[in-house]
Amino acid sequence: MSAGTHHVLAATDPKADPEAFNASDAAPAPSPAFVLGDFSIDEYKPMKVAVIGAGFSGVLAGIRFRQHIPNVDVTVYDKNAGVGGTWYTNRYPGLACDIPSHTYQYTFEPRTDWSAFYAPGPEIRAYLNHVVDKYKVRPLIKLRHELLHARYDDPTSKWHIRIRRSVDDKVEEFEDVVDVLFAGVGGLSRWNWPDVEGLKEFKGKLIHTAEWDVEDDGAWQEGVKDWKDKKVAVIGAGSSALQVVPALQPYVNKLVNYVRSKTWISYTFGGKTLGKLSKQGENYHFTEEDKAKFRDTEYYKTFRHELEEEVNSVHTSTIKGSAMQNGAREAFAQMMRTRLEKKPWIADHLIPDYPVACRRLTPGPGYLEALCEDNVEFVPKSVKRFTEKGLVTDDGQTEDFDVIICCTGYDTTFQYPFPIIGRGGVTLNQKWSPHPTTYLACCVDGFPNYFFSLGPNGAVGSGSLTAVIERHVEFAVKATKKMQRERLRSLEVKEEAAKDFDEYLENYFPSSVYSEKCRSWYKMGKEEGRIVGLWPGSCMHAIRALEHPRWEDFNYERDVGTNRFRWLGDGSTHVEKYFDGEGAFYLRDEEIDFPPIPKDE
Structure with a gap:
């Protein structure tokens, strides 16, 4: 209601000034004369x-x-x-x-x-x-x-x-x-440095994954070619860290991954559909033969549809106590232990107590295998502060590094x-x-x-x-x-x-695994609290x-006046007014709603 309308109502309200009110005052204020728009109904305003x-x-x-x-x-x-x-x-x-x-x-x-x-x-x-x-x-x-x-x-x-x-x-x-x-x-889109004391004290190379210093696609290999004698720290175990660790492992002398929170590593999403092409698993690289099949429109359409159906089918796993959730926890834990067989102690520090998907879930191809390499060390501790030469963990352990990579996420x-x-x-x-x-x-x-x-x-x-x-x-x-x-x-x-809608959100999420205690960008980086990152369903x-x-x-x-039908304009369409266009547009195929012919029973 506009301020002007408020003024008119107040002036004609007997409660506002009972003594001044009389029968003649009760008549509504005259409305401005309605004027047809000088435009056709489909003469759309810019x-x-x-x-x-x-x-x-x-x-x-x-x-x-x-x-x-x-x-x-x-x-x-x-x-x-x-x-x-x-x-x-x-x-x-x-x-x-x-x-x-x-x-x-x-x-x-x-x-x-x-x-x-x-x-x-x-x-x-x-x-x-x-x-x-x-x-x-x-x-x-x-x-x-x-x-x-x-x-x-x-x-x-x-x-x-x-x-x-x-x-x-x-x-x-x-x-x-x-x-x-x-x-x-x-x-x-707005990345964060870790909230850790002494960040600016470190004299080595400090990098955030969201601001990697390369200009050309794939040029990071050129930048790390001289890292073969370097000692590198990677802070975090989110989706970025899970990709950085296996990518850098072959290029460095030693890599230390600092992980304060446990995290689930999943099986390959859409693995069932992918299995029709290959049993390779993980991040399968398509062959020229695969790509040739995809160029067949019907084959590709079927492949893509089946893949999306499979990816969409896991929603039930996000519901607390569901059979799919329980099955996922058991299967993922077994898979993680199998892949960490060379360093089984890591599984105890990495496999979470909270449900699958409480945090963003990722397959992390090659991450667990990289942790098992001889030049990789897994440190399940929080970083307390930076020093000129390296890092100090919350238990006081100090280690020096040439390069520190922060996979510490975004402002969510x-x-x-x-x-x-x-x-x-x-x-x-x-x-x-x-x-x-x-x-x-x-x-x-x-x-x-x-x-x-x-x-x-x-x-x-x-x-x-x-x-x-x-x-x-x-x-x-x-x-x-x-x-x-x-x-x-x-x-x-x-x-x-x-x-x-807010009330719907508040009533939906308690039934989901997202409300369980785990640090996630779904909760603005907190362990508990409001779910702000995800759709309720x-x-x-x-x-x-x-x-x-x-x-x-x-x-x-409304643009002008109070009549809700002023947009009807002057009673014409653009075609009739300007003799420009098709005079029976409703007969175009895209305008006609063709009903399907029912099949015989």
């Missing part, structure tokens, strides 16, 4: 959209907004010098997808020539660049353009965003004003380094403190015309992440299309709708939930 981030979400947004929204101006801003998001910034040794490659791609753009079951990082980045060029998104992308500030302006219902452009050693700032702001920044609190300011001057960081809340992991009350992908509760614990990203983007596109078609100034989710559940937006959960502000 829409301007800003997308932040050029990773999987941002690239897809560049495709889908332009595909489904007529008369739209889309700009994709990214602070990096190249496309790819986290796949651009991460260049560490062994970087690879930790789910099957064929499930980590857009549904509409299959790649049939992945080199391995778990594709290396450079191939994923190359895939995204291929998509960018094929769908002509590159002209929309502004690289080295960093978001500094975003503010929603109530009077105009526009987003004012401040961008810093760094090109050719020149740095300048400018403002862009847009109708819709879409954030594709992701939850794993969803507290952004740039202000996003909604209604009433409230920032998103304020709104999301002490923990973030959303509506269906797509938008948030108090922030009109603002949508996002892979925000709080946006990721999934199993299944295809890219399929969920597609639904996040689709949700934002549908909302923008509604704004354009109905000539709305703003579209904002109702506070009560966001609260209801399976991958397919998220896809279904986002399929049909519930517009009744939103408030709208």
Whole structure:
């Protein structure tokens, strides 16, 4: 309700001033005369959209907004010098997808020539660049353009965003004003050094996996070729460490892996489907014969569908006490002990007491085998502090190193380094403190015309992440299309709708293994507490939930006047008004809903 409407109601309320009220005052204030719009119903108003981030979400947004929204101006801003998001910034040794490659791609753009079951990082980045060029998104992308500030302006219902452009050693700032702001920044884009005393004291080479000092794909081998006499420490046992350790082990004199938390190593995801091609297991590298089979459209479609079905089938294992959960714990523990047979004592320190999938689960091809190598030492202790020459553990043990590699993760609190300011001057960081809340992991009350992908509760614990990203983007596109078609100034989710989703979250997660005690980015890096990283359900559940937006959960502000049907315009369509286009568009094949012919019983 606008402030102006509040004023009219107060002036005509007898309780406001009983003595001054009489019968003539009770008449409603005259409404402004309704004026038909001077536009055809499909003469769509121009829409301007800003997308932040050029990773999987941002690239897809560049495709889908332009595909489904007529008369739209889309700009994709990214602070990096190249496309790819986290796949651009991460260049560490062994970087690879930790789910099957064929499930980590857009549904509409299959790649049939992945080199391995778990594709290396450079191939994923190359895939995204291929998509960018094929769908002509590159002209929309502004690289080295960093978001500094975003503010929603109530009077105009526009987003004012401040961008810093760094090109050719020149740095300048400018403002862009847009109708819709879409954030594709992701939850794993702001990396953290370990919170350990004396970090800056170390005089050797200090590296974080998210900022590996290489420029070219695969160039890390060149950088470590002189490490054969080096003593290297790797801190952590998350997904990055599980890839770095086996990749570096053959290149160094000694590698020491410091691990404070236990972690599950899983079997190969999709191993049943992969087994039809090979019994090799782990990270199978596809042969030319395999790739030739994949070029058969029907064969590939069947392979991919069976693989995704298999990956989606493990959701039940995330439910406490389920038969699949219990079976996974037994099978994974046995597998880990078998692979650690050369150093069986490590299993006692690595196999967790908490359920499978409480933390992010990864197969970690080659990690356990690397721990068993003679030049690798496993230290199940926390690092207490850095020294000039090395590290000190919590029990006082000191060791010197030439290189220390921190696989210590990301800031997963969803507290952004740039202000996003909604209604009433409230920032998103304020709104999301002490923990973030959303509506269906797509938008948030108090922030009109603002949508996002892979925000709080946006990721999934199993299944295809890219399929969920597609639904996040689709949700934002549908909302923008509604704004354009109905000539709305703003579209904002109702506070009560966001609260209801929050209540659903609070009641869902206690039944899942994610709520058990284990340190995880799902809980903002804590052992216990609010689950902010994951969708409350399976991958397919998220896809279904986002399929049909519930517009009744939103408030709208109309462009001009109060008549909700002003968007009908002057009674014409564009074709009739301008004699431009097809006069019977409803007969096009893509417009006709052909019903299937029932089969005989």
